[in-house]
Amino acid sequence: MDRIKLDYSKVLSFVGEEEIAVQREKATKALKDLEDGTCKGSDFLGWLDLPVHITDDELDRISACANKLREQTDVVVIVGIGGSYLGAKAVIEAMSGSFDAYSGTKVVFAGNNVSEDYLYELQAFLKDKKFGICVISKSGTTTEPAVAFRLLKDQLIEQEGITVARERIVAITDEKKGALRTMSDREGYETFIIPDNVGGRYSVLTPVGLLPVVIAGFDVRALVKGAVDMRAYSKGNGAELSATYAAVRNALYEKGYVIEITVNFNPKLHYVAEWWKQLYGESEGKENKGIFPASVDFTTDLHSMGQYIQEGRRNLFETVLSIDKTKYSLQVPCDAHDLDKLNYLAGKRVDEVNKMAELGTQLAHVDGGVPNIRVIIPELTEYYLGQLFYFYELACGISGGILGVNTFDQPGVEAYKNNMFMLLGKPGYERK
Numbered sequence: 001m002d003r004i005k006l007d008y009s010k011v012l013s014f015v016g017e018e019e020i021a022v023q024r025e026k027a028t029k030a031l032k033d034l035e036d037g038t039c040k041g042s043d044f045l046g047w048l049d050l051p052v053h054i055t056d057d058e059l060d061r062i063s064a065c066a067n068k069l070r071e072q073t074d075v076v077v078i079v080g081i082g083g084s085y086l087g088a089k090a091v092i093e094a095m096s097g098s099f100d101a102y103s104g105t106k107v108v109f110a111g112n113n114v115s116e117d118y119l120y121e122l123q124a125f126l127k128d129k130k131f132g133i134c135v136i137s138k139s140g141t142t143t144e145p146a147v148a149f150r151l152l153k154d155q156l157i158e159q160e161g162i163t164v165a166r167e168r169i170v171a172i173t174d175e176k177k178g179a180l181r182t183m184s185d186r187e188g189y190e191t192f193i194i195p196d197n198v199g200g201r202y203s204v205l206t207p208v209g210l211l212p213v214v215i216a217g218f219d220v221r222a223l224v225k226g227a228v229d230m231r232a233y234s235k236g237n238g239a240e241l242s243a244t245y246a247a248v249r250n251a252l253y254e255k256g257y258v259i260e261i262t263v264n265f266n267p268k269l270h271y272v273a274e275w276w277k278q279l280y281g282e283s284e285g286k287e288n289k290g291i292f293p294a295s296v297d298f299t300t301d302l303h304s305m306g307q308y309i310q311e312g313r314r315n316l317f318e319t320v321l322s323i324d325k326t327k328y329s330l331q332v333p334c335d336a337h338d339l340d341k342l343n344y345l346a347g348k349r350v351d352e353v354n355k356m357a358e359l360g361t362q363l364a365h366v367d368g369g370v371p372n373i374r375v376i377i378p379e380l381t382e383y384y385l386g387q388l389f390y391f392y393e394l395a396c397g398i399s400g401g402i403l404g405v406n407t408f409d410q411p412g413v414e415a416y417k418n419n420m421f422m423l424l425g426k427p428g429y430e431r432k
């Protein structure tokens, strides 16, 4: 098997190797602190060796549950927000055919917003369908999934009766605490556990990510194998891969490049970037510090955001997720009249056009003052997604260590919740 690679040659006209070396030294220390369990937030390092500890028995149980739901239902609603849905969504979007949504997909998502229209339309869509619910919340108290789950549970009971509803609901939550745990125990839902020492945004390789991926019909063993291989690689010299990415982005940050845009040239990677944004945003954005994680889909957004990236304020850098090999092959056809003047492309692969767009964009943006990192992914498969997740998770742990923050907490997200609770009249929040 091949491995994902990093190319940072196009940052070297913005930061020197000596500046990167300074950050590399910090990265080495941060990596050691992670491995020794002496970093800030060390109660949440369960993700470090997580892939290696996933057993065949666990995967069998996940598969059995997923297969039962697939057999019994037409649609499964994955209810969760943040780390409790983005990893699964990233894999499912990356692996699904682009038009699967139109031919009837098995998996839909809810609980990641509180839009009344969204929930109404979802309920209308589920009416008269055989559906199941996979509700995911580590805390078990998050408002968005709780509201969606309450509505969907009621609908399921109404459509199928309480006994069938109980069989079609699976909960992924804490082993002992939280409202979802209490409810699951009381109602007898099948449950899977999110380990205590794994935070939401690091939970893609727990049942949180794995169960929805199997429900959607994708190869979870390959996903786990990719992560296991990346973990094994990072135990030796391979840690360089994550450490170098962390060092380079911090060297750029020190020079005023405070926004990192993750770029894809394949829309299937859109949600990988969304997953990455939560991972880095929640991990690093604290104490008035941190790189702001953003993302764009190219070439689509070259026709909108491209202008700003080329000529706007020079405080951003790009990290391109570059896929080496496409799944399918398609050539630009020749046209007898050539009215669109495209015959110069006739016979060329569409992917060659895309690759030249990628290269042309990289050169233009570097010329325009935007440093460029490339993360090279051999192919878009579950296996390489597993590698990519682990690569990014480890790099994030290292990068937060370089920055000096607690990478594994997220105290800032409470502020909006407290205000919302107060405004909605939640008991106990009046004085706040």
Ligand SMILES: O=P(O)(O)OC[C@H]1O[C@](O)(CO)[C@@H](O)[C@@H]1O
Pocket: 081, 082, 083, 084, 136, 137, 138, 139, 140, 141, 142, 145, 200, 201, 282, 410, 413
């Ligand atoms: O799984 P839970 O506890 O519902 O949390 C969902 C998300 O909400 C947050 O806690 C932020 O409020 C994220 O860290 C987390 O991924």
